[in-house]
Amino acid sequence: MIYLDYAATTPIREEALQVFTEVSTNYYGNPSSLHDVGSNAKQLLELCRKELADTINGEPEGVYFTSGGSESNHLAIRSLLEARKAKGNHLITSSTEHSSVHHVCKQLETEGYDVTYLPADRYGQVRLEDLQSAITDKTIFVSIQFANPEIGTIQPIVEIGTYLHERNILFHTDCVQAFGKIPIDVKKAHIDSLSISSHKLYGPKGVGACYIRPSVMWKMLIPGTSHENGFRPGTVNVPGIASFITAAQLICSEMEMNTKKNQGLRDRLLSGLSTLKKEIIVEGHPTDQLPHIVGLSVVGIQGQYIMLECNRHGIAISTGSACQIGKQTPSKTMLAIGKTEDEAKQLIRISFGRMTTTEDIDKVVEVLRYIV
Numbered sequence: 001m002i003y004l005d006y007a008a009t010t011p012i013r014e015e016a017l018q019v020f021t022e023v024s025t026n027y028y029g030n031p032s033s034l035h036d037v038g039s040n041a042k043q044l045l046e047l048c049r050k051e052l053a054d055t056i057n058g059e060p061e062g063v064y065f066t067s068g069g070s071e072s073n074h075l076a077i078r079s080l081l082e083a084r085k086a087k088g089n090h091l092i093t094s095s096t097e098h099s100s101v102h103h104v105c106k107q108l109e110t111e112g113y114d115v116t117y118l119p120a121d122r123y124g125q126v127r128l129e130d131l132q133s134a135i136t137d138k139t140i141f142v143s144i145q146f147a148n149p150e151i152g153t154i155q156p157i158v159e160i161g162t163y164l165h166e167r168n169i170l171f172h173t174d175c176v177q178a179f180g181k182i183p184i185d186v187k188k189a190h191i192d193s194l195s196i197s198s199h200k201l202y203g204p205k206g207v208g209a210c211y212i213r214p215s216v217m218w219k220m221l222i223p224g225t226s227h228e229n230g231f232r233p234g235t236v237n238v239p240g241i242a243s244f245i246t247a248a249q250l251i252c253s254e255m256e257m258n259t260k261k262n263q264g265l266r267d268r269l270l271s272g273l274s275t276l277k278k279e280i281i282v283e284g285h286p287t288d289q290l291p292h293i294v295g296l297s298v299v300g301i302q303g304q305y306i307m308l309e310c311n312r313h314g315i316a317i318s319t320g321s322a323c324q325i326g327k328q329t330p331s332k333t334m335l336a337i338g339k340t341e342d343e344a345k346q347l348i349r350i351s352f353g354r355m356t357t358t359e360d361i362d363k364v365v366e367v368l369r370y371i372v
Contacts, residue, residue: 002315002360006353007149007177007293013202013247013354020204020243031236032226041238048245052209055252056194057185062214064231065207065241069176070100072195072210073143075221075232076172077104080193080212081113081141082219084170088138092116094126094145094155095336098174101143102332114138120336123285124153131160141170146178146194150320150333150349151284152293154182161190170216176200176208180251181259181290192216196248198240202354203247207240258354262291265352265361269294272365279372283337283347292352297339298372303348306371313367318349 003011012020023044029037031045050060066072081091093105095117105115116134118126126144142164147154157173164171172193175184180201186194193216198207210231212218220230227236251258273280273296283295298306303319310317320331330344339346350364 002363004350004352004356004360004364005316005318006356007200007349007351008318009199009205010202010353011355012199012204012243013250015250016203016243016247019246020239023239023242027238027242031238044242045236045238048241051245052196052248053211055184055248056179056211057187058211059214062211064210064212064228065236066210066228066232067206068199068208069098069174069195069197071232072197072208073098073100073172073174074104076193076195076210076212076218077101077108077141077143078221079218079231080170080172080216081108082221083217084140088140090114090116090136090138090140092118092131092134092139092142094118094120094143096120096124096126096148096150096333097143097145098149098176101145101174105143118144120333122337123288124148124151124283124333124337125155125285125288126160128156128159128163132163135167135169139169141172143172143174145174146184147175147182147290147293148284148333149177149293150331150347151295151337152177152290153285154178154288154290156288157191158189165190177290177293180248180255181292183255186211186213198244198247201247201251203244204240207237207244209244259291262352265356265358266291266294268358268361269350269365272362273368276369276372280368283334294350296348296350297334297343297346298348298368299346301372302345304345306348306368309371310364310367313370315364315367317364318351320347320349 027041027044029041031042049063053060053063118130161171170192175194176197179196193212196209199205225233281297307319330341331347334344
């Protein structure tokens with residue numbers, strides 16, 4: 001099977017697996033325990049915190065380890081709003097957010113919050129002027145994803161963060177797809193909080209992190225929570241975190257090399273499909289784009305059919321975000337960029353990774369030509 005669904009999840013890399021085994025064997029103590037076994041685990045945990053903070057130019061005390069990107073988004077939004085609700089009740093997000101952000105915003109609407117969902121242009125980007133127009137004296141929080149998981153469009157994060165910082169409005173960004181693929185600097189972009197997931201970068205599943213700028217106040221959601229400084233309950237997964245950080249360090253160190261490789265694979269794929277310009281539309285921004293994600297609309301054919309046919313030919317692709325697969329609703333991203341419901345269901349996503357070869361790309365080009 002040729003795997004071209006790395007945006008959904010990645011296989012754990014050997015180095016991360018080795019660290020998981022070693023830490024599980026030698027650092028098995030509960031980091032909250034006061035004996036030496038627990039202290040050793042605690043020291044390793046704090047080292048991991050510092051190492052992750054360094055990758056985003058953040059501070060170690062702002063790193064909170066979680067079960068993944070979705071929980072990080074949920075906890076960040078909830079805990080920050082809880083500490084700031086006396087100042088207003090207006091939130092702003094985009095209409096192309098991951099379901100973990102979209103669903104919590106919809107829930108907040110039932111609790112008295114006013115939520116504005118910014119439109120996107122035809123490339124999937126939000127416009128700064130739309131954000132500026134949406135802000136009121138009640139606006140306290142904005143959540144805009146760093147990069148779209150379905151078509152790979154990168155948002156103007158630095159411009160958004162700078163504008164919001166000048167107005168003392170909190171800025172959260174979902175970095176699950178972007179981390180390790182493009183540089184992230186929380187200080188340069190004035191990011192107050194962000195989310196990261198281990199399994200998107202060849203680490204274990206069930207591990208992730210939330211970063212909250214240490215000077216920003218947040219409120220404990222469950223009173224009495226002791227782990228992660230009260231941010232989330234549950235015994236801390238030290239082996240998983242150490243494995244996650246190993247994968248994070250490696251992918252960040254390989255970023256330039258991976259970008260060059262993925263851009264080459266992308267160019268090869270689009271060149272191979274260039275004879276089908278009327279039948280296959282390339283989605284996403286022409287330049288502000290994650291090179292490893294290619295969103296394609298196949299005119300007149302549902303993406304699910306293309307995906308199943310590719311699977312029959314031994315190729316694994318997807319029809320969009322894995323968290324939405326199996327649902328009958330069309331892609332929010334496609335609807336947001338102006339597609340009809342039928343057109344939105346024509347999306348397929350091809351995403352590259354460490355093991356993707358030019359031969360894999362040539363094969364998927366051959367199969368897509370055959371299907372279309």
